Amino acid sequence: MTAAPDEAVIASYVRAAAPLAGLALDPEREEAVIAAFALVCRVAAPALAYSLPRLAEPPAISAVPHEP
Amino acid sequence: MIAVEIAAAVKSRKLAAREAALAALARIAAHDGAINAFTDITRERALAEADAVDAAVARGEDPGPLAGVPFAVKNLFDLAGLTTRAGSRIERDAQPAAEDAFAVAQLRRAGAVCLGALNMDEYAYGFTNENFHDGPVHNPHDPARIAGGSSGGSGAALVAGLAAITLGTDTNGSIRVPASLCGIFGLKPTFGRLSRRGAFPFVASLDHVGPFARDIASLAATYDAMAGCDPADHAQVRRAPEPIGLNPMAPPLRVARLGGYFAGEGPACMAADRVAAALGATEVAEFPDPAAARAAAFLITASEGGSLHLPDLRVRAADFDPNTRDRLLAGALVPAAWVHRAEEVRQDIARRAASLFIRFDVLVAPATPAAATPIGQKMITINGESMPLRPNLGIFTQPLSCLGLPALAVPVPEADGPLPIGVQLIAAPWRENFLFSAAASLEANGLCRAPLAASFAE
Numbered sequence: 001m002t003a004a005p006d007e008a009v010i011a012s013y014v015r016a017a018a019p020l021a022g023l024a025l026d027p028e029r030e031e032a033v034i035a036a037f038a039l040v041c042r043v044a045a046p047a048l049a050y051s052l053p054r055l056a057e058p059p060a061i062s063a064v065p066h067e068p
Numbered sequence: 069m070i071a072v073e074i075a076a077a078v079k080s081r082k083l084a085a086r087e088a089a090l091a092a093l094a095r096i097a098a099h100d101g102a103i104n105a106f107t108d109i110t111r112e113r114a115l116a117e118a119d120a121v122d123a124a125v126a127r128g129e130d131p132g133p134l135a136g137v138p139f140a141v142k143n144l145f146d147l148a149g150l151t152t153r154a155g156s157r158i159e160r161d162a163q164p165a166a167e168d169a170f171a172v173a174q175l176r177r178a179g180a181v182c183l184g185a186l187n188m189d190e191y192a193y194g195f196t197n198e199n200f201h202d203g204p205v206h207n208p209h210d211p212a213r214i215a216g217g218s219s220g221g222s223g224a225a226l227v228a229g230l231a232a233i234t235l236g237t238d239t240n241g242s243i244r245v246p247a248s249l250c251g252i253f254g255l256k257p258t259f260g261r262l263s264r265r266g267a268f269p270f271v272a273s274l275d276h277v278g279p280f281a282r283d284i285a286s287l288a289a290t291y292d293a294m295a296g297c298d299p300a301d302h303a304q305v306r307r308a309p310e311p312i313g314l315n316p317m318a319p320p321l322r323v324a325r326l327g328g329y330f331a332g333e334g335p336a337c338m339a340a341d342r343v344a345a346a347l348g349a350t351e352v353a354e355f356p357d358p359a360a361a362r363a364a365a366f367l368i369t370a371s372e373g374g375s376l377h378l379p380d381l382r383v384r385a386a387d388f389d390p391n392t393r394d395r396l397l398a399g400a401l402v403p404a405a406w407v408h409r410a411e412e413v414r415q416d417i418a419r420r421a422a423s424l425f426i427r428f429d430v431l432v433a434p435a436t437p438a439a440a441t442p443i444g445q446k447m448i449t450i451n452g453e454s455m456p457l458r459p460n461l462g463i464f465t466q467p468l469s470c471l472g473l474p475a476l477a478v479p480v481p482e483a484d485g486p487l488p489i490g491v492q493l494i495a496a497p498w499r500e501n502f503l504f505s506a507a508a509s510l511e512a513n514g515l516c517r518a519p520l521a522a523s524f525a526e
Contacts, residue, residue, distance in 0.1 A: 013401070014398075014401060017401045018397075018401060021378065021400050021401060022378070022382045023381060023382060023385075023397060023400065023401075024382075025397070029385070029394070029397070032394040033394050033397045033398050033401075035394070036394040036395050036397065036398035037398040037401060039395075039398075039456065039459065040366070040367070040370050040398055040399070040402060043362070043363055043366045043367075043459070044363050044366060044367045044406060044410075045363065046357070046359040046360040046362070046363040047360050047363035047364040047366075047367055047406075047409065047410050047413045048363075048406060048409060049360075050357065050360040050363075050364075050409075050413045050416075052409075052412055052413065052416055053416065061408075061411045061412070061415065062415075063259055063260070063273040063274070063303075063472060064259065064260050064305060064472065065258060065259055065260075065418060065471055065472030065473060065497035067422060067496060067497050067498065068422040068423065068424075068425040068426050068496050
């Protein structure tokens with residue numbers, strides 16, 4: 001994915017995913033969450049488009065910072 | 069008086085710790101109504117701790133490097149006997165904390181005196197500290213403006229002179245943003261450096277605790293006091309404390325101004341340019357893909373935060389701050405594959421960023437895109453683009469904390485009219501000493517300083 005999905009796709013996704021997460025959203029809340037999820041999609045786009053090197057043995061995920 | 073001056077006066081018996089505590093409590097009573105920084109005042113505790121310091125001095129014992137220094141903490145740090153509310157309504161139902169957070173206990177051992185707990189964005193999710201339950205924190209430089217967040221009470225209390233040092237937390241910028249908007253010094257140490265035990269979590273893989281102060285010597289003394297190995301904190305890296313020795317004869321640092329994403333026009337970038345020039349920066353360095361690092365932090369934050377609060381979001385969403393609730397709900401729906409990718413991006417950019425520090429000791433960048441904005445403002449224009457204010461005040465801090473790098477926000481007074489703006493000094497992991505050395509030289513030449521806000525000066 002290189003760009004944020006359009007609003008209709010986001011709205012459909014939120015409506016489908018919320019019950020799966022155990023969340024019951026009234027219509028007003030649903031609209032607000034769709035807007036919040038759209039912001040996540042917009043800001044997230046550069047990470048989802050980032051070109052990762054293909055490694056035979058990917059490093060373990062760790063929050064401890066790398067030293068030079 | 070600044071913190072190290074209070075400690076020196078208490079140790080030399082020129083000032084009783086009780087006098088210092090009573091003076092701070094009187095200032096809180098007189099001024100906190102105007103800024104709304106405190107949510108809890110622990111008067112009895114403060115006086116008891118002050119009396120213990122005075123008794124130690126009377127016995128000829130060393131009361132500690134922060135003897136009698138009045139401090140306060142963001143209300144997500146456990147204070148024994150007080151409910152840790154983390155800016156929320158929901159946590160008010162919790163039992164009072166059984167013991168102090170590790171960082172608080174360390175300050176107490178150093179002789180500091182706890183005045184109470186401070187306002188914050190709910191669950192630390194925000195940069196404006198417009199808390200729905202407790203009301204907004206007002207910036208002491210202009211009460212119509214925000215103090216920044218999420219540790220806004222920590223910034224405002226300090227620059228109004230209600231406490232001599234304060235503690236906050238920084239997941240994506242929550243120390244550096246209020247430090248910038250309030251015009252004080254604030255340190256986000258290396259990820260894993262300080263114990264977080266007893267600090268209410270937000271995003272476990274990004275959370276840091278850290279100090280604020282109005283001068284570098286006090287900031288260093290507080291940071292040193294907070295250090296210490298805590299076997300009960302599994303997130304702390306097993307590494308001996310490395311005390312900051314402020315050495316005026318330290319060798320010159322290799323400094324670069326970060327360009328590209330961190331460059332631009334306006335007062336914030338001009339302040340960073342001035343700081344870089346004062347530190348002798350001759351080069352502009354490019355940080356590897358800061359937009360992707362920021363995006364990765366944003367995704368990880370949304371997802372971890374949403375997951376942490378999912379049980380309450382399911383059954384009592386109406387009790388959340390509306391400013392926080394919809395972001396947490398959205399975060400709970402982020403696909404797992406996106407989060408895993410964000411973690412891989414974080415690792416890759418961290419590896420690339422490490423090579424920058426082979427050439428440079430300190431990097432310089434703005435801390436916030438602007439000075440304090442009016443309370444209630446929803447949008448901000450950054451480089452010509454209008455965007456929501458609340459998530460974007462951290463646009464310059466988020467890429468750096470994503471990688472766990474230590475960063476110290478230094479204040480440039482009157483950078484935008486009467487308002488201060490902060491500048492980030494950034495170093496390689498575990499090189500906080502470089503940050504303190506650079507900040508001390510900026511303080512010595514007068515460019516960076518943190519005077520009390522004009523209406524609160526004595």
